[in-house]
Amino acid sequence: MASCSRIFHPTVRSLPNCLIPLRRSFPLTFPSTVAKPLSYSLRQQQKLIYLDSKKLDFRAKASMAGISAEKSKGKVQVFDSEEELAVSLAKYVADLSDKVGKERNAFTVVISGGSLVKSLRKLVEPPYIDSIDWSIWHIFWVDERVVPKNNPESNYFLAYNDFLSKIPIPSGHVYAINDSLSAEGAADDYETCIKHLVKSGTIGQSEASRFPKFDLMLLGMGPDGHVASLFPGHPLVQESEKWVAFIKDSPKPPPERITFTFPVINSSAHVALVVAGSGKADVVHKALGDGKKHDTLPVQLVSPEGELTWFLDKGAASKI
Numbered sequence: 001m002a003s004c005s006r007i008f009h010p011t012v013r014s015l016p017n018c019l020i021p022l023r024r025s026f027p028l029t030f031p032s033t034v035a036k037p038l039s040y041s042l043r044q045q046q047k048l049i050y051l052d053s054k055k056l057d058f059r060a061k062a063s064m065a066g067i068s069a070e071k072s073k074g075k076v077q078v079f080d081s082e083e084e085l086a087v088s089l090a091k092y093v094a095d096l097s098d099k100v101g102k103e104r105n106a107f108t109v110v111i112s113g114g115s116l117v118k119s120l121r122k123l124v125e126p127p128y129i130d131s132i133d134w135s136i137w138h139i140f141w142v143d144e145r146v147v148p149k150n151n152p153e154s155n156y157f158l159a160y161n162d163f164l165s166k167i168p169i170p171s172g173h174v175y176a177i178n179d180s181l182s183a184e185g186a187a188d189d190y191e192t193c194i195k196h197l198v199k200s201g202t203i204g205q206s207e208a209s210r211f212p213k214f215d216l217m218l219l220g221m222g223p224d225g226h227v228a229s230l231f232p233g234h235p236l237v238q239e240s241e242k243w244v245a246f247i248k249d250s251p252k253p254p255p256e257r258i259t260f261t262f263p264v265i266n267s268s269a270h271v272a273l274v275v276a277g278s279g280k281a282d283v284v285h286k287a288l289g290d291g292k293k294h295d296t297l298p299v300q301l302v303s304p305e306g307e308l309t310w311f312l313d314k315g316a317a318s319k320i
């Protein structure tokens with residue numbers, strides 16, 4: 001078994017039990033390439049806007065990563081605040097965990113680093129901390145910086161402090177990279193580890209692509225439209241064979257990282273793209289089709305076999 005596969009937490013403690021009417025509170029216009037909102041749902045403290053993103057302008061270069069633009073699909077949800085986004089995201093994840101748990105005894109969850117982790121905070125509070133069957137969870141990283149696990153730049157470090165240390169996930173179900181290896185070595189090691197887990201049936205496998213099929217990927221997006229460590233204009237965006245790749249010239253520090261490739265991301269059963277804050281409004285607008293011609297952003301190549309759901313707060317959605 002590759003060395004990535006067992007992270008024993010110091011102590012993962014089991015925590016004790018410790019529709020508003022739709023208001024248009026921000027400008028809401030849709031570029032001509034975007035379908036009109038299909039439906040509006042009224043839910044407690046949430047404003048949800050569903051767009052049929054099949055119709056979004058994701059065409060150019062989509063075939064690079066084996067994606068057909070026609071296959072692109074998704075639901076875009078906009079919340080009045082990041083707090084409401086976090087509440088809804090927790091319900092979405094918990095419902096999925098329940099559903100998958102009824103079908104098999106493993107729920108494979110891939111997380112990113114960055115701001116995504118903060119948006120998971122409602123999962124570690126009641127009711128979810130008590131209602132979720134954490135014993136079936138298996139956690140992976142869509143990308144990781146090649147730094148020691150106790151370095152504040154490490155995605156593991158961030159997730160451990162804000163999420164993993166607060167959930168009763170079994171030791172050995174947290175698959176961090178081997179931080180004693182080089183970037184090349186860590187990517188190979190992580191891929192070997194994933195292959196073992198596919199072989200043993202813990203991780204599913206896409207019948208269509210033969211790439212691993214994770215139950216859920218929780219992805220953030222950078223202000224340049226990058227997802228995982230797949231950056232605009234970087235050749236790794238076009239990687240079509242490797243499951244896990246390494247990068248030594250990341251435009252965002254630290255430069256050395258490993259990352260799942262698009263074929264892995266796009267073989268997922270569910271992908272949630274979680275984006276908050278007005279600092280990302282321009283790129284969200286671009287990603288969802290601003291009606292202008294520009295190079296395809298990595299985030300526009302996220303087109304899973306399963307479901308794609310965007311979770312945006314009002315700030316991030318303020319230009320769409």
Ligand SMILES: O=C1O[C@H](COP(=O)(O)O)[C@@H](O)[C@H](O)[C@H]1O
Nearest residue numbers: 112113114115116220221222228
């Ligand atoms: O470097 C990274 O950046 C992205 C985006 O981070 P955010 O803080 O802007 O949300 C993140 O998704 C990725 O995992 C991370 O390595």
